[in-house]
Amino acid sequence: MRTQRDIYGNLNNEVLHQANKGVTINEIHNVYQPPKSLQQQWAAHSYHGSEEHNSRAVINRYLGYWDANPATLIPLSPRDSAPLYVEMMGGAAKIMAKGKELHDQGKYREAMEILNKLVYAEPTNQAAKDLLADVFEQIGYQKESPSVRNSFLAAAYELRSGIPGGASPKSSGPDTIRAMSTDLWLDFLGIRLDSKKAEGMKFVVNIVTPDNCEKFVVEMSNCVLTNIKGVQAKKPDLTITINRSDLEPVMMGTVTLDDQIATGKAKLDGDRKPYDQLKGVLVQFTPDFEMMPGTKAAQPTSPPAMSPFQQQEPGSSAGM
Incomplete structure (x- = not known):
């Protein structure tokens, strides 16, 4: 202790x-x-x-x-700065030769410094990615911390083989989504909002969940979707009334909100346009973005087939 x-x-x-x-x-x-x-x-x-x-x-x-x-306050992105370094260092061949020399001398961090520039400048240069992977591997082997070691070894794998394919792992189930608060769900809808598509949209929506006595006001303004719990707008464009128990299957994707409207479990009062606008600007994320250049599959993963308001299962942060 x-x-x-x-x-x-x-x-x-x-x-x-x-x-x-x-x-x-x-x-x-x-x-x-x-x-x-x-x-x-x-x-x-x-x-x-x-x-x-x-x-x-x-x-x-x-x-x-x-x-x-x-100089570090608004730096260039690595993909923009790397070509400048590669050009000034005399091109890929010279960097590869020096990188191999540093690797053989055990100066792995020095080798990493220059090879990383080359990989960002030439993400399709597999020889450069393989050499950088060798360097990452050696640094990883020397690290005591599993998190640091795995960061280097995972990057080495992806540089050699690309991002692993297959289905994304699921670390939670419907119970996790059911336990989400309504305001947390609304917050995540705001994150999923494509602000470029929402340009010019402006509306105010009241949401009421009678079975748990919750009320929310949701506003679209300046390409931002915000919500406040326990408040109702006096003159909303639309009011959506749905029991929280009927909202949960929408969040889990077993039914759509349109299904709940059609069966009378959800009720729209006012102008339906904000509801349709919001459906059209929500995106579903895919976890196949690359952290190291040139490692993403040539055919990008298609977004999962999910209803607009479905909440994707959150990943576990329990460290298991």
Whole structure:
């Protein structure tokens, strides 16, 4: 217990000590080290976190993500900056040769620095991706923290083989969605909103769920969908009345809201247009976006066949 207390105390205090000496969020992971007395105790090792990650997190908590250098305030995206570096370094052949040399010398982080630029500049260059994967693998093997190690090894796999195909894993079931609060569901609809398609839309909708006595006002304004619990607009464009128990199968996708309207379990009062507009601007997410360039399948995954208001099963954050 004392070791746990001291490692987190040292992490917090020493990182802030270094920050007060001018060490930035982009440097602290190369500067912070626990004292030897803690390094020698297994309970202070990086089995469930990492010094590199957590030291940066401390600075981010107190000072934010920016290191105060204007050059890093609005940097180019990697796909835009990488071609400049590759051109100035003399092209892919020279970078590959130097990267292989650094790899063979065991200077993996130096090799990673230049090869990552090449892969972003040339995402179809499989030789470059394979060499960067070799580098990631060696760095991963050296890491004690499972989360850090797996980050490198997973990226190495995807660089060599692409993003794994098949169905996305499901870590929850209908009970999880049923347990979601209505306002949380409405919040997620706001996240799923395609703001480009919602340009110019403006409406106010009241939602009433009589069986649990909840009321919401939902507003579309400036391409943003917001909701307030316990409030009703005096002059809404539309009022939707549906029992929470009848809304849950809509959230789970076993029926559509239109089905509930047709059977009388949901009632629309006012102008139906906002309801139809909202249905048309909601998107379903697919988890096949790439984190490393050139790893996504040539044929993108189609969005799942889901009704507009269906809530996709959230992933588990339990760490199991």
